[in-house]
């Protein structure tokens with residue numbers, strides 16, 4: 001039997017939002033993510049789980065998943081090609097964000113053990129992502145105007161909609177900026193008529209795309225909406241990770257890949273290529289996450305059309321640093337080993 005050389009530790013860290021963050025279904029001022037560290041030979045790899053109640057995950061469920069990692073597990077992984085399937089075999093009822101943290105920690109450790117940034121080891125030629133959007137949560141029109149003024153350095157905003165006041169909100173935003181907007185309704189428009197009415201208006205407002213206009217359960221209506229829509233539609237809640245991409249392409253133009261839904265960086269990279277083959281464009285998004293998980297997301301976003309990796313910009317107590325964002329809001333992955341962020 002192989003002696004386990006890895007020390008495994010985890011910690012639940014409440015991430016404090018700079019401002020209360022409201023979307024169509026919830027409002028939060030703090031989000032608890034679970035941070036995993038694995039140490040061997042004086043090298044520590046870090047992983048992060050951002051459990052989301054929309055997908056029935058909590059920090060406690062993530063921790064119990066970490067507790068069940070068998071003795072010696074990490075010693076048996078030898079390359080990134082096998083890490084996804086080995087973690088996939090751990091739990092027959094996978095906790096996606098926990099899987100993500102486990103894989104992230106191993107990949108970070110492995111790249112650090114080679115003394116190389118992971119993006120280079122995985123064969124990427126560039127370390128620069130597309131422009132990332134900056135998210136403005138739901139608030140009163142006056143407060144949303146103030147948030148835009150505070151964020152005037154950003155080139156594109158993601159506006160959370162899906163309430164009774166959507167038009168009023170956009171009109172208020174257009175009083176303070178003419179920059180392009182991405183709109184995320186978070187399943188907030190219940191009927192085809194409502195979605196069409198909102199999109200017709202948004203089409204006159206320099207909007208780049210609409211994310212998840214209708215509930216994920218309304219797939220048939222989403223197909224009708226795509227037939228009609230003058231604006232690109234992006235699947236977020238409708239695309240977790242295992243859906244048939246040909247079907248998704250019938251109802252959407254874009255998929256939003258999030259690592260915490262997908263449970264694997266290696267899988268996310270593969271799905272991105274498969275989506276491109278089906279004619280879908282790809283956005284890489286995030287939950288409320290630190291610079292660590294967003295560095296991992298940025299690695300996938302190197303090959304995407306859109307980035308929405310601002311989670312770490314929304315929190316005031318980021319446990320990690322060193323993730324560079326340039327003046328155009330493109331994330332630049334560092335040349336430091338692993339994911340290149342600093343604990």
Ligand code: MG
Nearest residue numbers: 184211212236
């Ligand atoms: Mg979304």
